[in-house]
Amino acid sequence: MNFRTGSIIGLLAIALGSALAAEPLASETPPTAQVTQEPDTASVATRSAALDLAGAFANDGYKVRDGYWTQIITPEASAIVEVNLFAGNEYWFSASAAPQAPQKIAVTVFDRAGRIVDQQRFDEGFRGAAGFEPTSSGQFYVRVQLMEGAPTPITLVYSYK
Numbered sequence: 419m420n421f422r423t424g425s426i427i428g429l430l431a432i433a434l435g436s437a438l439a440a441e442p443l444a445s446e447t448p449p450t451a452q453v454t455q456e457p458d459t460a461s462v463a464t465r466s467a468a469l470d471l472a473g474a475f476a477n478d479g480y481k482v483r484d485g486y487w488t489q490i491i492t493p494e495a496s497a498i499v500e501v502n503l504f505a506g507n508e509y510w511f512s513a514s515a516a517p518q519a520p521q522k523i524a525v526t527v528f529d530r531a532g533r534i535v536d537q538q539r540f541d542e543g544f545r546g547a548a549g550f551e552p553t554s555s556g557q558f559y560v561r562v563q564l565m566e567g568a569p570t571p572i573t574l575v576y577s578y579k
Contacts (some may be wrong), residue, residue, distance in 0.1 A: 467514035480577035
C-alpha cells in the first residue's frame, strides 16, 4: 500500500464478501492490511492506468489529488478506503487493475451509515470510477471490488472540483 502526503485518502479496511451493500460498514470487523515497501511492475501499471482514467475528468475541470492507494485484492474481497469530503465539491474516484490481465472492477461510494450514495458510474473492464457531489461534509467510504479475474493489485486515485 502506498500513501503519499497531501492526500486525505486513508485505508479503512479490507472487508470480505460483497455484503457491504446490504449492511452498514461500521458493523464490519476488518483484518489488518499488509504494507508493501516497493511497488512492483503491476502496481506501477495500475497506478498509471488509474491516473489515465482520472485525467479524463481533468478535461471537465477536476484536479487529481497527489496521493494514491494501492492494494492487492481478490474476487472474494473488497477494498474499502475512508475519505473526508466536503459539501459543495464534486468528486470522482478512479480505480484500475492491471491492464494486461482480464479483470473487471467496480467502484462504489457509501455514506457514513453504509448506504450507497447517489452516484454516476463508469465501468470499463479493468478500470472503473464513481462520481458524486456530497450534500454534507464528512466521512464517506469508497469500495473497490474485483468482480472477476485473478488476485491483482488495484490503485485508487481521486479527483475533485
